[in-house]
Amino acid sequence: MTESEDLAEIRRAVQALCAEFPGEYWREKDRTRDYPGEFVDALTQAGFLAALIPGDYGGSGLKLDAAAVIMEEIQAAGCNGASAHAQMYIMNTLLKYGSEEQKRAYLPGIADGSLRLQAFGVSEPTSGTDTLSLRTVAVRDGDEYVVNGQKIWTSRAEHSDLMLLLARTTPREQVEKKTEGLSIFLVDMRKAVGSGMTIKPIRTMMNHSTTEVFFDDLRIPASSLIGEEGKGFRYILSGMNAERILIAAECIGDAKWFINKASDYAKERKVFGRPIGQNQGVQFPIARCYAQMRAAELMVHHAAQVYDAGGNPGAEANMAKMLASEASWAAADMCVQTFGGFGFAEEYDVERKFREARLYTVAPISTNLILSYLAEHVLGLPRSY
Numbered sequence: 172m173t174e175s176e177d178l179a180e181i182r183r184a185v186q187a188l189c190a191e192f193p194g195e196y197w198r199e200k201d202r203t204r205d206y207p208g209e210f211v212d213a214l215t216q217a218g219f220l221a222a223l224i225p226g227d228y229g230g231s232g233l234k235l236d237a238a239a240v241i242m243e244e245i246q247a248a249g250c251n252g253a254s255a256h257a258q259m260y261i262m263n264t265l266l267k268y269g270s271e272e273q274k275r276a277y278l279p280g281i282a283d284g285s286l287r288l289q290a291f292g293v294s295e296p297t298s299g300t301d302t303l304s305l306r307t308v309a310v311r312d313g314d315e316y317v318v319n320g321q322k323i324w325t326s327r328a329e330h331s332d333l334m335l336l337l338a339r340t341t342p343r344e345q346v347e348k349k350t351e352g353l354s355i356f357l358v359d360m361r362k363a364v365g366s367g368m369t370i371k372p373i374r375t376m377m378n379h380s381t382t383e384v385f386f387d388d389l390r391i392p393a394s395s396l397i398g399e400e401g402k403g404f405r406y407i408l409s410g411m412n413a414e415r416i417l418i419a420a421e422c423i424g425d426a427k428w429f430i431n432k433a434s435d436y437a438k439e440r441k442v443f444g445r446p447i448g449q450n451q452g453v454q455f456p457i458a459r460c461y462a463q464m465r466a467a468e469l470m471v472h473h474a475a476q477v478y479d480a481g482g483n484p485g486a487e488a489n490m491a492k493m494l495a496s497e498a499s500w501a502a503a504d505m506c507v508q509t510f511g512g513f514g515f516a517e518e519y520d521v522e523r524k525f526r527e528a529r530l531y532t533v534a535p536i537s538t539n540l541i542l543s544y545l546a547e548h549v550l551g552l553p554r555s556y
């Protein structure tokens with residue numbers, strides 16, 4: 172399958188930008204756990220993070236398959252799109268369900284980089300994957316909502332101006348279906364931090380700028396509500412499909428990076444008087460990872476096409492995310508094995524990418540939960556939880 176010239180051009184443009192951010196840049200950020208602000212600014216200035224924003228609001232109005240290509244190329248270049256990827260898929264909820272007034276108020280600023288929408292507050296410490304049991308509440312009080320509760324793993328919260336927040340607006344006991352009673356808010360964090368919102372960083376095995384966020388009588392204007400009160404869960408599901416497809420594309424980029432890195436090294440590294448890549452024991456794992464990555468890549472493109480055609484890509488997005496994250500993790504492991512001892516040395520970037528790639532069979536949704544979705548919703552097996 173040959174790609175359209177438009178997508179090929181996007182690939183070349185992302186590659187050129189990423190070439191300005193080589194391994195040393197990422198190693199330094201990793202060492203100091205600093206946010207790669209310069210990289211995010213460069214992506215924004217080049218318009219890549221506004222790919223999905225329609226032209227009327229200052230973006231380029233591209234489809235999800237183009238956004239997927241952008242994220243894939245970032246990872247394939249050895250960079251880390253986790254610093255900015257949320258902006259692409261969070262925006263989706265605002266685009267689809269926000270009022271015209273909200274879109275006019277926020278999208279142009281997001282497109283030109285004066286506003287960052289990078290924080291997505293869904294996960295909570297006690298509910299885990301069981302999102303419908305979340306405990307953060309938003310209670311209407313006149314022209315405001317009062318928010319109380321706690322989020323965990325809210326990545327990039329310290330580097331974002333806006334947060335998309337999922338909170339309960341009707342107690343679970345008072346709704347007919349458990350998917351009802353949750354609402355989505357676009358919270359202006361610039362006003363909230365210090366006035367009821369507290370952010371605490373969590374140090375993780377890779378540089379991910381993730382945090383805990385505490386809400387203590389935080390007052391937000393009622394106009395922060397997106398769409399109808401109580402329908403928030405339905406709204407974020409559609410955004411989650413976009414999220415899974417984009418993250419799957421990142422995993423494909425990671426897998427390509429590991430495969431290229433391992434192939435190059437196996438051609439050059441000589442042991443017992445010949446390149447290690449001449450041994451089939453070294454070649455075959457690389458070739459197997461390549462085949463695994465290519466198969467997953469087909470599912471990622473297919474899922475993006477179903478999404479772009481207006482279909483419901485629930486099954487495809489989940490399968491793409493599972494297959495791509497498994498392909499990237501297999502390639503990461505293979506790459507370390509190919510490098511031998513040097514796979515553990517910082518200067519080759521393999522160990523850094525290995526740590527970064529580990530995340531994606533767990534987040535934004537773990538493999539077990541994807542298998543459970545397929546078993547129940549696609550294959551009709553009995554519900555297990």
Ligand SMILES: Cc1cc2nc3c(=O)[nH]c(=O)nc-3n(C[C@H](O)[C@H](O)[C@H](O)COP(=O)(O)OP(=O)(O)OC[C@H]3O[C@@H](n4cnc5c(N)ncnc54)[C@H](O)[C@@H]3O)c2cc1C
Nearest residue numbers: 291292293294299300324325326533534535536537539556
């Ligand atoms: C670095 C990082 C960044 C993140 N960024 C964000 C973010 O920006 N915003 C946000 O909202 N969240 C974020 N998350 C949260 C992420 O989405 C969750 O960690 C992930 O969905 C898994 O949920 P959990 O950690 O609560 O695991 P749990 O739900 O506690 O599950 C633990 C394990 O048990 C398994 N399990 C649970 N229930 C079942 C079952 N019924 N059947 C079989 N297996 C089961 C799971 O598969 C998993 O392997 C981030 C997480 C990390 C680590």
